Amino acid sequence: MSEVIEVLQPRGGTATFAELRSAVSGRALRKALTDGAIRRIAKGVYAMPPAADPLAAARAQGGIVSHLSAAVLHGFSVLDLPDKPHITVPRGQHRRLSSVDCELHWADDVPSDGRLTGKLRTVLDCARTLPFAAGLTVADSALRLAAFDRSQLLIAAAELGGPGCRRARRVAAAADARAESALESALRALLIEAGIDGFEAQVVVRDGGFSARIDLGHPELLIALEADSFAHHGTRRALTRDCRRHVNLTIRGWRLLRFSWEDVMFDPGWVVDAIRQAMAGSPGHHNPRETAVASRGRRVLRQL
Known part of the structure; x- marks a missing residue:
């Protein structure tokens, strides 16, 4: 996108x-x-150019809208819009000739009168077939919209079998209703996949008259991660607000790392490395490079 x-x-x-x-x-x-x-x-x-109608594709194929297409119809956030409609048809049914190209999936329990898969089924379908970040984005959004509660998601994922069930359970375990955007979910997915712990979603910083929420905050190290998008930060007023917020967090000891859509989606290795460097350089944490520089400085002073 x-x-x-x-x-x-x-x-x-x-x-x-x-x-x-x-x-x-x-x-x-x-x-x-x-x-x-x-x-x-x-x-x-x-x-944006008009996309193929997923409901029309479902009727043409004798199935129901599912997976990422169903997620969009349910109003869930997605990392990328589907290139073509995702349709689930009864197992054993052949693809029908149609002017609407679609991505077909097969299942045993396809309702004959349904328009699209239910909200919980949609999230599980996405979780078991999409990359981790994309599946987590859909699951986070569904929880944020109160489509169902987290316990329902965990139980349903635990009962899954077949291809992708382990992937779905991993998404269910990581899903968090506090995530406020698709980019924030993708950034958190990077942390999880890199094994970086300690960051919490939507950390609130309050001090006197100042109050701010951080997309992902590490309360112990005072490191704040922000997933910045043009939709929320692209105006002059937003720039002024963000500058003041940045200053207020900085004078309260927080270090703010801001990542764009391009950073998270197209250069994840750099994002992970930057976060690890920030954590290594935090007060109370051993930073080999800084220790070496300080040691050399002490030797020079002794020689003088």
Whole structure:
């Protein structure tokens, strides 16, 4: 998902030129137009191209909308929109000729009168078939929207069998209703996969008249991780607010590491390395490089 799409999605898939340019560069806008990610629908108005209707695809195939397509219809956050509708049909049924291309899945328990899989089933389907970060994003969003509670998710995941069941149980165990965005879920997934512990979602910092919530905070080391998107940080007012917030956290001892969509999605190794360096350099933690420099400095002073 490009930064342009990230701006369009919260606005229902359309935005004016002014709205886009307040959040993204002209170069990014031109590239999105050239790549076909967006199109000009009127003077100064841009939109995402229309996607195939998943409900029509389900009717054509004699199945139901499922997996990532069902997640979108349920209103859950996703890391990437599906390229084509995901449809589940009864096991043994052959693909039907249709003008709508789709991704078919087969299952034994496909209701004949259903339009799409239920919310819990949808999350489990995504969890067992998608990469960890993508599956966690859907699960976090479902919990945040109170589609079901975490205990229901854990029990349902434990009862799963077959391909992807272990992956689904891992997602269920990590799912957290406190995650407020898809990017935040993806950032937390990086920490989990890297084995980095100690960070909590939506940590609240209060001091006198100041109050702030941190996407992912390490209360012991006072390290704050922020998942920044253009949708929430792309205006002059947002920039001013974020600068003051950054200063207020810094003078209270917090170190703030801010990561963009491009950082988390396309350079995860750098993100993980930066977080580990910050943790290693925190007060009370052994930093081999700093220790070596300090040791050399003491030797020089003794020689003088």
